[in-house]
Amino acid sequence: MTLPASSTHATGAGRSALLDHATSAALPLTVLLLGLFFTLESPAFLTVDNLISISVQVATLMTIAVPSAVLVMAGKVDLGVGSLLALSAVVAGLSFPHLGIGGTIVLTLAVGALVGLVNGILIGGLAMSPIIVTLGGLTLMRGMAQWLSPNPLFGFPDAFTYIGYGRVLGLPILTWIMLAVLxxxxxxxxxxxxxxxxxxxxxxxxxxxxxxxxxxxxxxxxYVAVGLATALAALMSIARINSAPSGTLGVGMELSVLTAVLLGGVPFSGGRGSLLRVALGVVLLGMLANGLILMNARTEVGLMITGLVLILAAGLDILRRYRS
Incomplete structure (x- = not known):
């Protein structure tokens, strides 16, 4: 027996609505279940001090992910943020003795904005591929950072590093900066x-x-906004660790940003998205990293799980496209 057209349409609409609810609920449900799992495995996870620690750990990622998500919503991408993070950090580390704190901050932000401007002109003005341009920048800027400072820089002014550990109204300054950017x-x-x-x-x-x-x-x-945010994140990073290692700082940051953006429901093709959901994606990654540390998981286990999360995020993106 053939169902009436109206019945078939209603069935299709019901399936679409079910898929819509399932994909929308996947991220918050995962956050809740992950939090419950880590709390059962380690009671220290769900404590105020540890939650504040997670906020500090994700502060730089969140700072970069917010403008990067908007960029992806516009159908573009920046895969060079990790290397720009390292280059900006090295520029800052080399500048403190000569420019002081204020001058160093201004110069570092200017470097980030300049890199973003160049990316924007090449991609927006000359219609070059965002992937090729920013992948080239990833290699170029990492090389520049290591050329400027083959060895890690350290010993920054106390008034600057206070940003990395100081608190205002009970919350770390880095957390306040992250919330302000969001x-x-x-x-x-x-x-x-x-x-x-x-x-x-x-x-x-x-x-x-x-x-x-x-x-x-x-x-x-x-692109200028992404560059500025990445330079700001570099200042936040070196204030926290009191060091600027050109070879390791920011390695893999572009993958973490892209994972958070995709988890947050922003399709790689652009056209829609929510920054609050992207922020939830960042929180999920922070919880995952923190929980694995509390469980004394090996580093390679964390890398494998992070890779699986990225694949899962890509799968959710396919489901959203199928839904729409």
Whole structure:
């Protein structure tokens, strides 16, 4: 017996709604279950001190992930953030004796903005491939960082490193910076023109151009924002560890950022997304890393699990595309 067309349509709509709810609930449910698992395995996990420690551990990742998520929503990507993190840190470490704290901060942020500007011009202005340009930058900037400082830099001013361990109103300064970046990103995406324009670029760049959106300028601004945020994250990192190792700092950061963005529901093709869900993806990665440390898991186990999480995130992206 053939079902009526209306019945078939209703069945399809019901399946689509079920899939929609399942993919939407996957991330928060995973966070809850993971938290429960680590709490059962190690009672120290669900303590105020440890939760604050997790917030510090994910502060740099969150700072970079927020503008990077907006960039992916616009259909672009930056795979060089890990190397820019190292280069910015080395520039800062070399500058402290000559420029002081204020001058060093300004110069470091300027380096990040300049790299973002170059990426934006090459990708937005000259229509070069974002993957090729930023992969080239990943290798180039890591080499520059190691050329400028083959050995780790350390011994930064106490007034600067205070940012890495100091607290305000009971929360670490790094946590406050992270929350400020997240709040700024949410406000910009919700109330500013660039937020709407970024989504429009991800949906259809040609159509966005035809309705009057300045595609090149928007693309350049997004890459500059990622560069600035990465330089800020570099300052946060070296303030926390009081060192700037050119060879290891930021290694794998681009994969962590991309994992958090995909986990947060931003499709790699762009066109939609929520920064709050991306923030939840960052929290999930932080919980995972922290919990494995409390369980004394081996380093290679953590790497394998992180890789599986990235594959899972890619699978969720496919489900979302199938749903839509």
């Amino acid at each position: 709040a700024a990103g949410v406000v910009i995406m919700r109330f500013s023109a660039i937020g709407r324009h970024s989504i429009a670029l991800g949906v259809n760049q040609r159509a966005a151009f035809l309705v009057g959106i300045r595609v090149q300028r928007t693309t350049i601004l997004l």
